[in-house]
Amino acid sequence: MAHPFLSxxxxxxxxxxxxxxxxPLPRPIARAAGSWLYDTDGQAVLDAISSWWVTTHGHCHxxxxxxxxxxxxxxxxxxxxxxxxxxxxxxxAALVQxxxxxxxxxxxxxxxxxxxxxxxxxxxxxFANQGTPRRLIAALDNAYHGDTFGAMAAGARGxxxxxxxxxxxxxxxxxxxxxxxxxxxxxxxxDARGHELAAVIVEPLVLGAGGMxxxxxxxxxxxxxxxxxxxxxxxxxxxxxxxxxxxxMFACALATVHPDLICLSKGITGGVLPLGAxxxxxxxxxxxxxSDRRKTFFHGHSYTANPMACAAALASLALFDEACEGARQRxxxxxxxxxxxxxxxxGVKAVRQLGTVAAVELEAxxxxxxxxxxxxxxxxxxxxxxxxxxxxxAYCLPxxxxxxxxxxxxxxxxxRFLAGERAAPLSTGGPVDD
Numbered sequence: 001m002a003h004p005f006l007s008x009x010x011x012x013x014x015x016x017x018x019x020x021x022x023x024p025l026p027r028p029i030a031r032a033a034g035s036w037l038y039d040t041d042g043q044a045v046l047d048a049i050s051s052w053w054v055t056t057h058g059h060c061h062x063x064x065x066x067x068x069x070x071x072x073x074x075x076x077x078x079x080x081x082x083x084x085x086x087x088x089x090x091x092x093a094a095l096v097q098x099x100x101x102x103x104x105x106x107x108x109x110x111x112x113x114x115x116x117x118x119x120x121x122x123x124x125x126x127f128a129n130q131g132t133p134r135r136l137i138a139a140l141d142n143a144y145h146g147d148t149f150g151a152m153a154a155g156a157r158g159x160x161x162x163x164x165x166x167x168x169x170x171x172x173x174x175x176x177x178x179x180x181x182x183x184x185x186x187x188x189x190x191d192a193r194g195h196e197l198a199a200v201i202v203e204p205l206v207l208g209a210g211g212m213x214x215x216x217x218x219x220x221x222x223x224x225x226x227x228x229x230x231x232x233x234x235x236x237x238x239x240x241x242x243x244x245x246x247x248x249m250f251a252c253a254l255a256t257v258h259p260d261l262i263c264l265s266k267g268i269t270g271g272v273l274p275l276g277a278x279x280x281x282x283x284x285x286x287x288x289x290x291s292d293r294r295k296t297f298f299h300g301h302s303y304t305a306n307p308m309a310c311a312a313a314l315a316s317l318a319l320f321d322e323a324c325e326g327a328r329q330r331x332x333x334x335x336x337x338x339x340x341x342x343x344x345x346x347g348v349k350a351v352r353q354l355g356t357v358a359a360v361e362l363e364a365x366x367x368x369x370x371x372x373x374x375x376x377x378x379x380x381x382x383x384x385x386x387x388x389x390x391x392x393x394a395y396c397l398p399x400x401x402x403x404x405x406x407x408x409x410x411x412x413x414x415x416r417f418l419a420g421e422r423a424a425p426l427s428t429g430g431p432v433d434d
Contacts, residue, residue: 003028003040027381032059035402037386046385048396048410053208053240055271057319058401064270067315071308080108080304087310094317095279098249100258105285107278107297108305112239112265113146115276116201119261120150121299122280123199123233126287129295134198138172138189140182142210143203145237154201156210159368172197176207177215183222190230199233199261204251205354208240211366211393212359214352217255224257233260233284239276243267244320244328245397247355260284270316271399275309327400331356334404335396338411347418349392357397360414364392376414378423383413 006025015026028040035058037045047055057064075085092106107122109115120137127134137154144160145151152161153168161168172193174185189197204220207213227234236259241251245267248254252262261284265276288297303309335358339351342360350361364372373389380387387394387410396410 034058035399035406044384045381046402046406046409048380048386048398048402049388050267050397050399051271051386052266052388053245053397054266055399056243056267056316057270057324058399059271061270061272061319063315063319064272064312067311068272068308071311075307077303077306077308081300085305085307085310087307087314088305091305091310091313091317094314095264095277098317099262099279100250100252102258102260102281103262103279104282105280107280107299108301108310109276109278110301110303111146111274111276112237112263113148113151114301115239115263115265115278116145116151116154116235116237117148118276118278118299119201119235119237119263119280120154120199122261122278122284122297123235125295125297126233126284127198129287129290134196136170136172136193136196136198138174138186138197138200140174140202140207141176141179142207142213143176143201143237144207144209145201145203146239174200176210176213177219178207178213182219183226186223186226190226190232194230194232197230197232199235200227201235201237203237204241204257205246205254206241206251206357209390211361211390212352212357212395214354214357214359217257220252220255220257224255224259235259235261235263237263239263239265241357243316244324244400245356247328247332249320251354268316269309269312270319272316273306273309273312274303275306275313324400328356330404331398331400331402331407334407338407342411342414342418345415345418356400357395359393359395362389362392362394362418367391375422376417379417379421380413382423383416385410385413387413 006028010025029037030040031038035047037047078085095106096104107118109118139154142156145154152164153171172189174182200223205215205217224234236252238250242264246254252259260281262279269275288295332355335353339353339358342348343351347363348360349363352359362372364370368391370391373391376387376389376394394414
């Protein structure tokens with residue numbers, strides 16, 4: 001059944017990561033609850049990817065909805081330069097209490113990409129403010145840190161970035177820890193250009209958009225040791241891995257690593273409102289404290305520390321109790337069982353997992369534009385499951401309320417696809433082209 005607003009969408013909306021020349025109309029969603037999305041025809045779709053990795057406790061969680069409603073009745077928005085409010089102050093304190101020791105100053109922004117931009121700028125300016133400017137950033141191969149210019153520069157070069165190559169600043173590349181000797185390469189970089197190096201930025205233990213590539217905590221520990229000895233900042237981009245995805249609240253905790261800067265977003269509000277945060281050490285904060293106003297951090301966003309988003313984040317943090325920890329462990333155990341069954345199935349190249357993040361790499365051409373990803377996305381959506389492969393890598397990263405039988409459904413769809421089933425032709429209703 002056609003819905004009137006789809007014609008408006010087709011006429012006026014530009015969707016992300018979508019080639020509109022060939023994409024069918026997107027699936028119209030009317031409501032959501034728990035692990036499920038419901039379209040305007042009432043058809044249910046199991047959200048196996050937490051709607052781009054943001055939904056933690058489930059869609060429309062009553063505690064989060066209530067927190068937003070209560071906050072909206074008292075304070076909806078206020079400029080955060082020269083003003084403050086209780087939800088932001090309480091959220092900053094709550095984050096610091098849960099983060100690795102040493103991180104004490106919270107700078108709020110809007111999303112993961114801006115959180116990364118802030119971290120890079122804080123690192124570079126802190127050195128300049130102290131009279132020892134350093135301009136070089138190092139990052140991992142196959143990394144992804146966002147789509148704004150600084151974040152793109154830090155991310156791996158590829159189809160996302162090639163149009164903008166002449167405008168991206170130099171970044172020293174270190175091998176993907178799942179493939180090469182990152183530590184040795186870092187040591188060589190420090191020997192050659194250590195006096196220039198301001199920071200190393202990493203996605204701790206899982207390279208997300210690069211294919212859910214899992215890497216060893218011992219490598220992260222070694223990176224921390226080498227950067228600390230050289231006076232180089234370690235930036236942990238936990239936009240995806242934060243808030244329980246890898247098991248503990250933050251992936252750095254798995255390696256008992258204490259970064260100088262950490263970037264947060266996605267699950268920070270439970271997935272209900274946009275919010276970003278960059279948390280720095282007191283030493284970095286003090287590098288900006290000066291009677292010279294030129295040493296101010298001249299950065300901000302209109303919706304910095306939006307009160308409703310902060311209230312949602314506080315309500316979300318309150319839900320990370322023993323029951324939530326048990327739910328995450330149950331999901332991890334279910335992943336482990338299913339991945340073991342898939343390991344030797346024809347068409348499967350590799351399986352990998354960390355906590356609630358599970359990935360299946362398919363025997364097919366690699367890269368984000370691999371056709372097999374589109375085929376699996378289309379087939380799974382027709383079966384009532386939202387899977388959005390990263391090229392030839394299918395992954396499941398569900399809300400924590402997802403039941404075992406719902407996870408069984410995700411893996412059944414994948415097994416049917418591997419057995420040769422494909423989507424019936426569609427004229428509308430998704431998926432988007434990528």
